[in-house]
Amino acid sequence: MTDKKIVKNVTNIIEGLGMNENPESIAILEDVGTNSKVDAIREMTSRALVKKNVHDSLKVVITNKGKGINDMSTVVAMSTINELLSLNDKSEAIKILEDTVNMHSDEEVRDNARSVKALMALS
Amino acid sequence: MANLSIPAIRERLFNTSKHENATQRNSSNPFAASSFKGNVLTADVFESSTKKDDQIDFTGKLKASALVGSISGIGEKFQNMINSVVSFGNRMKENVVNGWNKLNELGNIEISFTPAKEKAVSIYNSVKDSVTDLISSGVTSKSVAKMEDMTAARQLLTDNVAAWEAAI
Numbered sequence: 001m002t003d004k005k006i007v008k009n010v011t012n013i014i015e016g017l018g019m020n021e022n023p024e025s026i027a028i029l030e031d032v033g034t035n036s037k038v039d040a041i042r043e044m045t046s047r048a049l050v051k052k053n054v055h056d057s058l059k060v061v062i063t064n065k066g067k068g069i070n071d072m073s074t075v076v077a078m079s080t081i082n083e084l085l086s087l088n089d090k091s092e093a094i095k096i097l098e099d100t101v102n103m104h105s106d107e108e109v110r111d112n113a114r115s116v117k118a119l120m121a122l123s
Numbered sequence: 124m125a126n127l128s129i130p131a132i133r134e135r136l137f138n139t140s141k142h143e144n145a146t147q148r149n150s151s152n153p154f155a156a157s158s159f160k161g162n163v164l165t166a167d168v169f170e171s172s173t174k175k176d177d178q179i180d181f182t183g184k185l186k187a188s189a190l191v192g193s194i195s196g197i198g199e200k201f202q203n204m205i206n207s208v209v210s211f212g213n214r215m216k217e218n219v220v221n222g223w224n225k226l227n228e229l230g231n232i233e234i235s236f237t238p239a240k241e242k243a244v245s246i247y248n249s250v251k252d253s254v255t256d257l258i259s260s261g262v263t264s265k266s267v268a269k270m271e272d273m274t275a276a277r278q279l280l281t282d283n284v285a286a287w288e289a290a291i
Contacts, residue, residue: 002290009262009283016267017276024273032280038287 010041018048023056030060034067042067043076050083055092062096062113063104069112081116085123094120 014033017025026049033045046068049057061068061080068080084093097120100113262279270276 002287006283006286006290010280010287012262012264013267013276013280013283015264016270017280019264019268020270020276022271022273025276028273028277028280032277032284036284036288038284038291041284041287 007040011044014041014044014048018051026052026054026057026060029057030067034060034064039073039076042071042073043079046071046076046080047083050080050087050093053087053089053092055096058093058096062093062116063100063109065106065109069116070109077112081119084116085120090120090123 014029017029029045029049033048034042036042036045046061049061049068052058061084064070066072069077069084071077071080084090087093094117097113097117101110101117104110104113262283267276267279
């Protein structure tokens with residue numbers, strides 16, 4: 001049983017870094033959050049990166065294999081996709097998805113990006 | 124000489140109608156209207172009717188006797204009241220004493236409020252934990268969002284993520 005205090009701290013730190021405008025916050029979330037072995041931490045981190053809705057943060061959850069929409073955990077991937085679909089301004093996310101479909105080296109990443117792009121076009 | 128045999132006396136006492144007219148009535152006995160019809164008391168032991176018009180002289184020993192009787196009657200009422208109060212007090216005293224004895228009979232039985240105390244301690248601990256979390260953690264999303272030292276922010280997230288992962 002995880003201590004509630006630790007869970008609350010991690011949640012607050014990730015949310016705070018998601019609101020922090022310093023570009024370094026994205027690197028911190030990518031290095032520490034998305035590489036955690038805890039699904040809940042990866043899920044929170046991916047959602048925070050999507051909410052930032054900037055090029056560098058969206059690129060982390062769309063183009064990296066094993067992170068964001070390409071996470072091995074279905075819960076984390078679907079949660080990230082749901083957050084992308086919830087964006088008010090989807091222009092930057094769609095642009096990155098198009099670039100990923102056209103230029104990414106990994107076929108699985110390209111397929112995932114294509115599927116998410118189709119969902120976002122319908123939403 | 125009157126007939127004093129028992130049957131004769133009984134007949135005169137309880138069958139008066141037969142002798143009523145034959146009996147001489149010289150007395151003013153007020154009990155003459157009763158069933159005895161004045162047959163028993165033939166002598167006039169009461170005052171004559173001629174004196175009835177006079178005022179009753181209620182003086183002397185009779186008046187004093189009546190006054191004393193009335194006073195003694197009041198005293199008796201007061202005495203009854205006092206006795207009632209005294210008996211009530213005695214009953215109350217006995218009840219208190221009995222209650223005290225029953226408490227003493229409880230002897231070694233300890234009267235405690237353990238459940239209520241445990242409940243109060245539990246509530247206190249939960250409130251204390253909540254307040255302690257608010258005060259001691261100091262890590263809020265707003266504070267992290269305003270952090271300028273990104274090295275400290277990285278270390279903060281690393282430490283807490285490690286703690287979470289260690290707990291699994």
